[in-house]
Amino acid sequence: MIIPLRDETLVLRKLLGYSAASSLIPTIGTDYDDSDDLLLAGSLMWDVLFVGIDVDTTEGYEELIPDQQFHIGFSLLDTRDLHSLVSATPEAKLDIIRSHQFTIGTSKYCKKAALRFLFGESEQLNSPEQVAVRFASLVPADRNVVYVAHGAKADLRVLVNCGITRRPIYTIDTVKAAQTPLQLTYRYSLEALLDRFGIPYKYLHAAGNDAHFCLRAMLMLAVVDGEQYQQPRLTSKSKLNDSDRLFSVLRSIAQAPRPLSKHEIEAPLKEEEMAHRLELKRAAKELRRAKRAAKTERRRLERESRSQDKAEEDDISGKPESESKSSSLF
Incomplete structure (x- = not known):
């Protein structure tokens, strides 16, 4: 059975600029069209900020109860950086995903979550409202934002409960986005996706890590889709749109070695x-x-x-x- 194209796959093609069949791609957002104003100069790639999101809690996602403990992760991937990397030398720096983790709870709870976070220092906050403040400081108000999450519904609900009202132009759920490129009749876990793509990982269910690895999985989904199922590309704009270079960069970012955990650093x-x-x-x-x-x-x-x-x-x-x-x- 052939799995039909899902909107998530079509949107990835449009945002990363590796498909010329724009007529097949659904409209993104409500205030945007297909004008060249949305494209990066010299590229078919859209000028957007991908925001990987994950929330981890044992006390429910639908509502935040008083004193609920949770940690939330935001990872940012800017297509401006991605475009620069595609046009750069092969030795260019690949770590362009910026990841953050925020925790709310007891000192013991926050310390445990912080020890598992691989991509920097976790930050302890006092209230869900502070999450909204930190989100606003990380995500510029003038950027087109695309949310990326694995099983997005629950995570997006927590964003609303924290007071984050920012509307993305699209939300890519990697659970759904994986079905067409991998021809899945069932839903992969994030761990299964990372294993399938050879993405090195550790300490899943730490929100900051999951938000980061979700973006890496999205990049590999684009690689698989682009290499196996892509429509003919438009290459007249610039040599920077070379598909081989694009997919090589996406794969290199996705499969780059992960940082050592604090335990691994301290063990020697x-x-x-x-x-x-x-x-x-x-x-x-x-x-x-x-x-x-x-x-x-x-x-x-x-x-x-x-x-x-x-x-x-x-x-x-x-x-x-x-x-x-x-x-x-x-």
Whole structure:
């Protein structure tokens, strides 16, 4: 059974500029058209800011109850940076996804979430309203925004509950976006997508990590779709629209090595510290052994010295003490 094209796949083609069949692509947003004003200069790529979103909580998504603990992640991928990277040298820096994690809860809860976050320092907040403030500081008001999430409905509900009212021009749910390129009749988990695409990951269900890896998965979905199912491209605008270069860059970003976790960074230091402590213990043990051996040798020498002194005294008196006692009996 052939899975029909979903809107998410068609929108990816339009936003990243690797399909010329614009007539097949659904309208994005309500206030936008297909004019060249939306394109980056010298490219078929749209001028948009992808915002990966994830929320992790055990207390429900539909409403935020008082004192609810949760962590929320935002990851940003700017097509301006992506376009620059496509036109740059192959050695250009690939880490253009900026990731953030915010936590609300007890110190213990926030510390645990922070230790699992791979892409920087997690920030503890005091209220959901502060999440909206931090979101506004990260996402410029004058940019066209596209939300990206894996199972987006619940995450978007939490955004509303935090007071984030920013309307994206489109929301890409990678659960749905995966179905056409991978010809799936069922829904992949984020972990399954990452495994399928060879994307290195660790500590899923830390919101900042999931938001980041969701963007990486989206890029690989574009690669698979572009390499296997793409419509003929328009290449007359610029050599920067070369599909091979575009897909190579997307793949390189998606499959780039992940950062080491805090535990992985600290582990070698702890091993080195333990090795140093063991060496100190061995040295102390050897020192104690040497001291005992020296003490034993000193006592042996003292006994030998006393015996030798006694023998010399006997020689000086001319006869052994036993003989002297025997003579006194007569």
